[in-house]
Amino acid sequence: MTGRVSGLVTRVQNLAPLAKWTHCMIHRESLASKKMPECLETVLKQAVQIVNFIKACPLNARLFSLLCQKLGAEHEQLLFHTEVHWLSRGRVLHRLYELRSEVKTFLVNVRSDLAWYLDDPLWLAQLSYLVDIFERLNSLNTSMQGRDANILLLSDKVSAFVGKLDLWRDRLINKNVDMFPNFADCVQETGINIFPLINTVAQHVEGLKQQFGRYFTEDFSSFAWVRDPFICPGKDLPVDMAEQLVELKCDTRLLDLYSSSSLPSFWLSVMPEYPQLADAAVKLLLPFASTYLCEAGFSKLTALKTKYRNRLQVEDDLGLALSNIEP
Structure with missing residues (x-):
């Protein structure tokens, strides 16, 4: 896309030298949040493994749903992790953490070795931190979406989040974790030694700040x-x-x-x-700060072009679907 010789940007600028290009700020936020300490990345992979063990097998999914109904759980299913869905990690981890007792009961009943993870207080504490931090990142992601977003507004939101990272790091140095409620509750419930965990969390927070500084270099x-x-x-x-x-x-x-x-x-x-x-x-x-409008158009087109429609020309219907004017 951005190659200096034959990339799309170069080809466009050969015809329109004044054209500007920018990298979608929501995509940059997603890329900046990917890197994490190895121990937290391992916990994330193991959490996805647990979800896949239950969700990927229809029989396991049905049995787990029945178990949740019997135990009166708030939810009856876990969520699949999809790498291309930027909000996926936070939602998957949050649902798994909410149903952790039901998941543990199910894994014990089917005699899966994965139940060991949910018996480990350290693993649960790391999972609870991932739930909190990805919930914060998801909130930033959704706040950057919208029809009227511009590059100044989104850069302000990113700057505010980076400022929060500084605040969280300083509080972690003072052994204060109240900004991560699930993590704080889990540590209190399990009674594990918090000091090694705080170093890992502080390392991740500092790494997030460095990654955001790498992907967001503009000064407005x-x-x-x-x-x-x-x-x-x-x-x-x-x-x-x-x-x-x-x-x-x-x-x-x-x-x-x-x-x-x-x-x-x-x-x-x-x-x-x-x-x-x-x-x-x-x-x-004027420049689009994100691909939100393009993604919204794809979503509307997907809703219009169902298997029951055989008409290929959807311009009029799509224009109506994307319009702010109420018919």
């Missing part, structure tokens, strides 16, 4: 005036654009427009009066 501090042109100064702007920014700040009638409309709509509306300033702002806000 010089574009603070785009976020709020009435407060933030444009120190690095050329003199003509800086003068337009001063004029815009003093135009009090635009303050109500800024408060009542979205950021792209505001800059598009002031384009006739402040062309250079608005043009620079729109060029920053």
